[in-house]
Amino acid sequence: MRMERSDEILVNRAQAGDAVAFGQLLERHYDMILRLGYRMLGSQSLAEELAQDVCCALPKKLGSFRGDAKFTTWLYRVTINAAKDILRKQKSRETAQQGWGDMFEMQQHDASEKAQDRAWLAQAMNSLPTDLHETLILTLTEDMSHAQAADVLGVPTGTISWRVSEAKKHLRALAQAEEAYP
């Protein structure tokens, strides 16, 4: 009988000092961390910085993982919090480029449809407040239910639903502005 070892078993092992199990956990979830980071921060280098922060903090953080939630839920939470830290740091450094802003600038010159899509995305992401931003990433791209997203973000499910509807309004307003001043 062959089966993939569950995250929980690997975590258990890693907590007991098993470096191999820890390595497997990293390998398994690195892409998720990077992807989430990229969508939160809008830049490759910031996403990699985030991945490094999260991966390097994991050995310590794992100690506080009690198994009350699924490991992935917990890891999503850790990653999103770390991304917010980076956003805060970015803001406190006046000269620093803001992730999505940077990308927006980079894509502007490129006329292809894909590039325009991304420019629009960057603009949209930039204009959304962080809490709507993270909610949308979890529900739209990580295919989470409102309940799951609520779990990750530590808010009631109703809050998630409210945020999604806020985001819709926001995007509609943006679309109208776009039509008014193309």
Next chain:
Amino acid sequence: MSTELDRLAKALKAAKPGENPDRKAEILALARKKFDAAQETAVQPRPIHKPTQNASGIWTGVINMFRSINLRPALYATTALGVGGLAVILTIPLIDRPYGQFDVADMPAPVELKAVPKDEYAGRTRTDSALAPAPVPQKQLKENILLDGSALSDNKVKKRDLAAKTAAKPQSVVTVTPNNQPTVFAESEASGVLSRAIESDRLATMSQSIVDPETSILPNPDASGETFANETPNPLKIVTDEPVSTFSIDVDTASYAYVRSAIQGGSLPAAAAVRIEEMINYFPYNYPTPDMSKAPFSTQVSVFQTPWNKNTKLLHIGIQGAKPEIDNRPPLNLVFLIDTSGSMNSANKLPLLKQSFRLLLNSLRPSDKIAIVTYAGSAGTVLQPTAASEKDKILNSLEHLSAGGSTAGQAGLRQAYALAETMQSDNSVGRILLATDGDFNVGISNPEELKSFVEEKRNSGVYLSVFGFGRGNYRDDMMQTLAQNGNGVAAYIDTLSEAQKVMVDQVSGALFPIANDVKIQVEFNPDLIAEYRLIGYETRALNREDFNNDAVDAGEIGAGHTVTAIYEITPVGSPAIKNDALRYKKRTVSSDTPNEYGFLKLRYKLPGETKSKLITTPIAAVSTEPGQEARFAAAIAGFGQLLTKSKYLGDWDMQQNIALANASKGDDLFGYRAEAIQLMRLANSLK
């Protein structure tokens, strides 16, 4: 769902990070080191392992039994023998299990370790992945190393060759090919699981076939062809023979960034690439701000006990340049001289360079002027002098650069100087910013010739800063020559955050010189000091008579720069004195020498002046409790010396050095120091 939300979902899903296996491997390796380090310092007891599946009862019992024994040494001694035999039987059929698959979901430790995932180190060219992450008992490790003998001795021979070359021709340039590095990963303290002993058993039997220099990891496959300028470390001097030490200051930082990039790439830097003064000066220190009415910089001297030798002292000299008055700084005339030769055509070169210059552009003023000259095969002016306010125009020219052709460095330099000279006006500061991987393969390719050219041009009042990019054929010696002789700074840029540090955070320092030709001379008092040694500054040594000769060039200090120099000094009568007193030497003890360890003299010229000014400071013969800044500088000096395997460190090791750096980290607003400590940890695991 609204159409806007649909559109956003589609666009967001399409926004995927690029794949970057090298960076991923680097991050994962870092995290593993962290994990190992956490195990070393972990506070017992560990959580008891609870099997969640019906694991084999015998194994659970055995594991629990060994888990309950706390005395690790006893555990190794007794279990390695007893279980080794069992393990051989159990492990062989499991070696080639695919990733993440196991017979029983939660099999006990010894068996799992055999089934190390094949792609544990995916993205690297390692074939012996099973070797990597498991900590191995020290005793076993030695055996393992012995068995690795072939690879190791190869490397030793190389190192010796290198050392011999360096010793024979101190001025020569050493080419380092970091292949065949023995990569002994499993060296951290064992973490006390029974399986480790078995693992090492297998290691011992496998290692001979595993370590094959051809196929084993090549940390920087493109790192050949790099040349470095360095000289043999400063030797210990006897004060009675040579009481005076003279050198030029150095505010370059290139070596630190290079060392960092090597270590993060998984290999220790060649000793020739480590210039300790550049590592020390990479960090901003919080020295007292100068009183501008006296000199453009402040000098601080302190003496304290050497961390790595209780019988010697460190003489710490800290220089702080005046902070720039950003509001009414003179306008800048910048000529970007950009290498667009074929060798620049990789992500960490030309593209990073463009991004770096964009960062710089953002911090310029409308009154500043910019021109761009490129060289590749032939040199050409891409952008005539343009006001920094015309950002679009400048960005546009930057964007349209592309790499190709060979490198006509000399022609490019000539053109850049010519252009810079036409841009000069009253009270503006002219500077050429040369961005290259240092591969000057057309025209002047001899550092000496290039040096005299830049020296000649220096008098035109145009400064030259050199920014090194990329690895592969990075010509560090060339960059050093250019920057040192062009009254400028050299920095190595490997990431955008480094560009941020060099170009923006410290741009004022790099672009506004406040003192030129700064030289330091220390005269030691033979009554109190027996021996001394300057740590670093090997490439900056000056002759004693050069100090007062204003025609001899030296380093410049930019606005806000800090410069640190450290001597290790041995007081008279200390048991640490290495040289016996001479039997026939006449020794006069003068009764009226003041109670001073020595006398510090500094010479500098104000920008635009040709006559130097002198500052003197006596070094009182008192030891003090070192300040945080001095201690951190000492920790970096220790780090550099550990990397160059200095013979003066005794049994001082990286762990002690990390503790020293950690204790003196201070506020560390930008995280530079935390990063250095991280590097020390990483280097420690690479040894």
